[in-house]
Amino acid sequence: MSALRTVRRVFDWKLRGVRWVEIIGLMLVGAMIFSVYLAKAAAASESARIASLERQITENGQRVRLLRAEAARLEQPGRLEALSRAAGLAPVDVHRQATEASLPELAPVPEPEPVVIVSPTVPAAAAPVAGPAAEVAQ
Amino acid sequence: MSVHDDPHAWERPAPGRPGGVPLPSWRWLSEAMWRIEHSFGRARADARPEEDTRVRIFVILMLFSAVFVCLALGAANAALLAPRGGVGSIGHPNAVSRADVVDRNGALLATNIVHYGLYIDPAEVWDRRAAAVQIKRALPRVSMAKLNRVLSGDRRLIVMTGLTPGERAAVHALALGGVTFEPEDRRVYPLGASATHVLGVTDTGGQGITGAELAFNQEIRDAGARGESFPLSIDLRVQGVLENELALAVAESQAKGAVGIITDVQTGEILGMASWPTTDRLNRATSAHYEMGSVFKTFTVAAGLDTGRADMNTLFDASQAFMIGNRRITDFHATNQVLTLEEVYLHSSNIGTSRLAVEMGPATMRDYFTRFGLLDAAPIELHESARPRRPTKWDDSTLASLSFGYGIMITPLQMSAAMGALTNGGRYIPLTLRKGGLPGAEARQVVSPQTSLTLLDLLRRNVVRGSGGRAEAPGLRVGGKTGSANKLVNGRYDPTHAVGTFAAVFPADGPVNARRYSILILIDEPGTYPRTGGFVAAPAVGRIADRIAPFLGVQRRADPYRTALGEKIPAFEDVEGDGR
Numbered sequence: 001m002s003a004l005r006t007v008r009r010v011f012d013w014k015l016r017g018v019r020w021v022e023i024i025g026l027m028l029v030g031a032m033i034f035s036v037y038l039a040k041a042a043a044a045s046e047s048a049r050i051a052s053l054e055r056q057i058t059e060n061g062q063r064v065r066l067l068r069a070e071a072a073r074l075e076q077p078g079r080l081e082a083l084s085r086a087a088g089l090a091p092v093d094v095h096r097q098a099t100e101a102s103l104p105e106l107a108p109v110p111e112p113e114p115v116v117i118v119s120p121t122v123p124a125a126a127a128p129v130a131g132p133a134a135e136v137a138q
Numbered sequence: 139m140s141v142h143d144d145p146h147a148w149e150r151p152a153p154g155r156p157g158g159v160p161l162p163s164w165r166w167l168s169e170a171m172w173r174i175e176h177s178f179g180r181a182r183a184d185a186r187p188e189e190d191t192r193v194r195i196f197v198i199l200m201l202f203s204a205v206f207v208c209l210a211l212g213a214a215n216a217a218l219l220a221p222r223g224g225v226g227s228i229g230h231p232n233a234v235s236r237a238d239v240v241d242r243n244g245a246l247l248a249t250n251i252v253h254y255g256l257y258i259d260p261a262e263v264w265d266r267r268a269a270a271v272q273i274k275r276a277l278p279r280v281s282m283a284k285l286n287r288v289l290s291g292d293r294r295l296i297v298m299t300g301l302t303p304g305e306r307a308a309v310h311a312l313a314l315g316g317v318t319f320e321p322e323d324r325r326v327y328p329l330g331a332s333a334t335h336v337l338g339v340t341d342t343g344g345q346g347i348t349g350a351e352l353a354f355n356q357e358i359r360d361a362g363a364r365g366e367s368f369p370l371s372i373d374l375r376v377q378g379v380l381e382n383e384l385a386l387a388v389a390e391s392q393a394k395g396a397v398g399i400i401t402d403v404q405t406g407e408i409l410g411m412a413s414w415p416t417t418d419r420l421n422r423a424t425s426a427h428y429e430m431g432s433v434f435k436t437f438t439v440a441a442g443l444d445t446g447r448a449d450m451n452t453l454f455d456a457s458q459a460f461m462i463g464n465r466r467i468t469d470f471h472a473t474n475q476v477l478t479l480e481e482v483y484l485h486s487s488n489i490g491t492s493r494l495a496v497e498m499g500p501a502t503m504r505d506y507f508t509r510f511g512l513l514d515a516a517p518i519e520l521h522e523s524a525r526p527r528r529p530t531k532w533d534d535s536t537l538a539s540l541s542f543g544y545g546i547m548i549t550p551l552q553m554s555a556a557m558g559a560l561t562n563g564g565r566y567i568p569l570t571l572r573k574g575g576l577p578g579a580e581a582r583q584v585v586s587p588q589t590s591l592t593l594l595d596l597l598r599r600n601v602v603r604g605s606g607g608r609a610e611a612p613g614l615r616v617g618g619k620t621g622s623a624n625k626l627v628n629g630r631y632d633p634t635h636a637v638g639t640f641a642a643v644f645p646a647d648g649p650v651n652a653r654r655y656s657i658l659i660l661i662d663e664p665g666t667y668p669r670t671g672g673f674v675a676a677p678a679v680g681r682i683a684d685r686i687a688p689f690l691g692v693q694r695r696a697d698p699y700r701t702a703l704g705e706k707i708p709a710f711e712d713v714e715g716d717g718r
Binding site: 075094 | 250375382
């Protein structure tokens with residue numbers, strides 16, 4: 001019962017005849033309107049940016065299409081063959097073709113030369129000093 | 139409140155009650171309202187007038203609360219659960235009206251490029267004569283008459299459509315007033331004449347008119363809307379080799395026209411299809427009819443083997459001409475001896491195959507020709523695929539003609555499909571331009587796998603020891619049959635108007651379901667002598683097989699007849715040496 005009374009007292013708490021509750025409510029509404037305005041402004045600028053990026057994508061896409069078409073025109077088999085023939089190229093004769101498996105027959109892999117590790121010949125006099133250094137160098 | 143001051147005011151009947159409003163919901167609503175009104179009256183009657191106001195305030199409060207709750211729910215729904223992407227992302231960013239058409243490896247065949255229409259508003263042009271001269275210099279293909287007409291007019295008009303981006307830049311760089319451009323989407327075929335008959339063309343409105351553009355019109359548009367490209371079964375490398383070699387063969391034989399088709403016999407996919415001359419709008423591969431000559435002996439022999447009426451050692455008397463009524467059938471290379479079926483095939487004996495066909499009879503021949511699809515248009519997506527010209531009567535003379543490829547005119551595509559069926563284990567698979575084969579295509583068994591294997595060996599032997607020797611490609615086990623026919627000119631078969639064909643398959647060895655490719659080359663009216671298929675078409679087949687094998691992953695290998703490098707194993711000789 002006392003809680004209800006407290007609530008009623010807060011509700012009836014007034015500033016120059018206006019309830020505080022109403023003042024706080026109005027302030028909250030004002031804050032909400034302002035934040036909605038901010039959010040909408042931000043969204044509008046974002047969507048303008050998205051639209052400009054999409055326009056750029058479309059333009060780049062068109063340019064890519066143009067370049068692909070140009071590449072396809074330059075790489076068409078008829079043109080390449082004419083150019084190759086003009087350069088004196090021709091299909092490789094079967095006797096000059098080889099598969100990966102036949103490579104060892106065509107050019108045998110040379111035997112690896114034995115690696116000779118020459119033990120350092122150290123002058124007898126300097127042996128106690130130079131010995132550890134030579135080992136490091138090995 | 140004054141309305142209710144009259145104590146009898148609430149005694150009046152509810153409106154519509156006696157008349158009976160037809161809709162029950164309206165009736166329920168009006169009753170509810172009147173009940174509330176009456177409750178005020180009752181409250182006053184019970185001397186509790188403050189209840190009246192309270193109830194009214196409560197009702198209004200509830201109404202407004204309900205409206206605000208609805209609004210709040212709607213707003214929350216719109217804010218949280220709205221579909222993704224509002225502004226600017228309707229549709230795909232790369233969407234185009236028609237998708238790019240690409241080959242099976244993604245190489246570009248057809249695309250949409252933005253072109254520009256050139257508009258001039260003469261009111262904004264300062265010096266019209268100078269402008270005309272400058273524009274003509276920057277854009278040589280513009281019509282001067284049209285340009286002057288627009289410049290001397292009084293309103294903004296189009297001068298020219300289809301300016302390429304380069305041309306637009308050149309005109310734009312003149313910095314002339316009143317000159318504007320408007321973008322227009324245009325179909326471009328960067329390969330020019332290459333694969334032109336397969337691709338076809340579209341009209342300016344973006345609808346396919348011929349070829350794959352027409353056959354897959356809706357699918358290409360749908361793929362474009364999704365921003366994807368549309369792949370065909372064509373392999374551009376194979377197509378390029380086919381076109382180049384076909385052009386070479388035509389140049390060598392001075393022919394009027396030529397056709398080349400390469401297919402995968404196991405899937406029915408077309409890897410390359412060319413029709414020469416490329417300037418001719420007619421696609422000879424799909425729409426031209428030819429009597430193909432001896433290539434048909436393959437089907438006659440296959441029918442004979444498959445019915446069990448003959449085997450390789452069955453003997454046929456080719457020692458003298460075969461008489462059907464007054465008609466005398468002779469061999470081009472008379473052997474004048476009794477031949478086995480194999481020799482009949484390798485010597486390309488008309489007498490032998492005629493005897494076999496007449497023995498089998500019209501019902502069997504017709505059955506097998508139907509099975510091989512020789513009596514119907516080739517099943518393929520292209521709308522150009524034409525129906526064959528079929529014989530009207532099936533008497534002995536017709537059967538004899540059919541057995542060696544006369545009396546029936548078919549399209550090269552039909553021949554390619556039939557050769558595929560004969561060499562893939564006997565399954566007739568509809569040809570397709572779709573990458574990966576026709577989805578859900580059902581293969582029709584036309585001959586037994588055993589017959590198919592026998593024919594594969596026979597085709598191979600025909601290249602090794604028969605008329606197809608010039609089609610040999612080292613290590614690729616090419617098998618094939620030549621065909622040479624004379625054309626009917628003014629009612630007579632004229633030997634100067636011939637058709638030379640070579641229907642090949644490689645590799646011809648291995649099991650029936652091994653990867654295998656068919657090559658069909660047809661040379662229309664060769665101008666050089668000899669005009670037979672073994673001379674005009676077979677060399678092109680050999681060169682094509684040699685060049686496309688690496689693309690298709692066919693390894694060079696030895697078979698019982700030749701080494702991997704093409705050297706003879708036993709000493710075979712070309713029995714005739716003239717490639718008939």
